[in-house]
Amino acid sequence: MKVVHLTSAHPRYDTRIFHKQCRSLAAAGYPVTLVVADGEGGEERDGVSIVDVGRLAGRLNRVVKTTRRVFERARQLDADLYHLHDPELMPVGRRLKRLGKRVVYDAHEDLPRQMLAKHYLGRFTRQVLSRGVEAYQNRVCRHFDAIVAATPHIRDRFEEFHPRVVDVNNFPMLGELDGAPDARLIASVGERPAVCYVGGIAAIRGIREIVRAMELAENDCRLQLAGDFTVLALEQEVMTYAGWSRVEAHGYLDRAGVRRVLASSIAGLVTLHPTINYLDALPVKMFEYMSAGLPVIASDFPLWREIVQGSDCGLCVDPLDPQAIAQAIDFIVSHPERAREMGENGRRAVTERYNWQQEEHKLLDTYRDLSR
Numbered sequence: 001m002k003v004v005h006l007t008s009a010h011p012r013y014d015t016r017i018f019h020k021q022c023r024s025l026a027a028a029g030y031p032v033t034l035v036v037a038d039g040e041g042g043e044e045r046d047g048v049s050i051v052d053v054g055r056l057a058g059r060l061n062r063v064v065k066t067t068r069r070v071f072e073r074a075r076q077l078d079a080d081l082y083h084l085h086d087p088e089l090m091p092v093g094r095r096l097k098r099l100g101k102r103v104v105y106d107a108h109e110d111l112p113r114q115m116l117a118k119h120y121l122g123r124f125t126r127q128v129l130s131r132g133v134e135a136y137q138n139r140v141c142r143h144f145d146a147i148v149a150a151t152p153h154i155r156d157r158f159e160e161f162h163p164r165v166v167d168v169n170n171f172p173m174l175g176e177l178d179g180a181p182d183a184r185l186i187a188s189v190g191e192r193p194a195v196c197y198v199g200g201i202a203a204i205r206g207i208r209e210i211v212r213a214m215e216l217a218e219n220d221c222r223l224q225l226a227g228d229f230t231v232l233a234l235e236q237e238v239m240t241y242a243g244w245s246r247v248e249a250h251g252y253l254d255r256a257g258v259r260r261v262l263a264s265s266i267a268g269l270v271t272l273h274p275t276i277n278y279l280d281a282l283p284v285k286m287f288e289y290m291s292a293g294l295p296v297i298a299s300d301f302p303l304w305r306e307i308v309q310g311s312d313c314g315l316c317v318d319p320l321d322p323q324a325i326a327q328a329i330d331f332i333v334s335h336p337e338r339a340r341e342m343g344e345n346g347r348r349a350v351t352e353r354y355n356w357q358q359e360e361h362k363l364l365d366t367y368r369d370l371s372r
Contacts, residue, residue, distance in 0.1 A: 001371045004079040012036040024360040106148045117275040153280035172291040173356045196224040196265040206271040213325035215243030219333040262292040267332045271319035290346030297328045313346030
């Protein structure tokens with residue numbers, strides 16, 4: 001069965017799309033092509049053929065012109081099954097269904113609830129937009145052959161109207177981000193110990209509170225930021241905070257760079273704000289910290305608390321309280337043996353449960369069902 005994955009927005013080496021799904025399918029023997037729109041040209045890598053339709057500036061161009069290009073290339077490839085990774089590709093999926101193709105929609109986010117979190121829109125506008133998006137999504141996706149959901153919460157939403165839904169969680173690949181525990185243990189000897197945050201940097205993801213916490217932390221520690229700011233004005237703002245003097249901003253890093261940051265840190269921060277689209281999310285960065293043997297400092301959401309306290313792999317805090325975050329950092333720095341224990345507990349939980357090797361079986365089973 002010839003398979004084509006389609007994205008108009010994600011980078012070609014997106015962890016979920018390329019490193020996990022496409023490579024797992026190729027390793028299982030499927031001919032896999034990934035269509036992207038980044039302007040970096042075509043290539044063959046790890047058994048996956050990457051086809052580039054070119055990059056266009058501006059969101060409107062991406063939604064209108066880029067999706068048109070993606071459809072034309074998808075049609076030319078004449079695959080048996082198409083796997084869509086962006087909401088704006090839902091109309092592309094409809095057109096492919098009319099051509100008699102099998103179509104899988106990958107719901108990375110709970111899109112209707114995501115609309116409700118856009119606070120720059122008025123409350124009434126958010127509610128109308130959310131209802132409209134949900135109605136359109138449900139009407140279109142009910143005609144697709146399968147839905148792959150990134151979390152059980154999203155799976156439950158789609159199961160209300162679709163008979164074939166599977167949650168394929170974005171858990172880490174075993175061994176990919178294993179750090180060097182000894183390097184972390186001696187970090188306080190030659191240099192200040194470090195905590196880290198990995199991922200896109202935004203106000204809603206807690207950057208203001210994290211940097212302010214660095215000012216309040218009593219221990220002489222530093223913060224490693226691995227990611228890009230989504231808004232330049234926000235970056236300029238937090239750079240004026242007193243806590244910024246303790247920050248090392250690395251910018252966007254590839255997987256090898258992320259591994260180095262994790263290996264030189266003693267804890268990982270995932271203190272996202274309590275918005276509707278985060279409360280039931282399973283943030284990949286939290287599980288990557290655990291995979292690397294780092295204790296996590298996480299938002300005190302019921303689902304996250306269940307994971308963190310259930311595995312005894314970190315501390316849960318109020319993400320809106322810089323003092324609470326600072327106290328958690330101080331505890332990790334001041335109790336290295338307890339931190340090591342929590343880190344090893346997290347690594348064990350990933351090895352036994354929260355890993356991609358467990359999740360890929362669900363993806364492969366879904367594909368086998370669709371090939372019959």
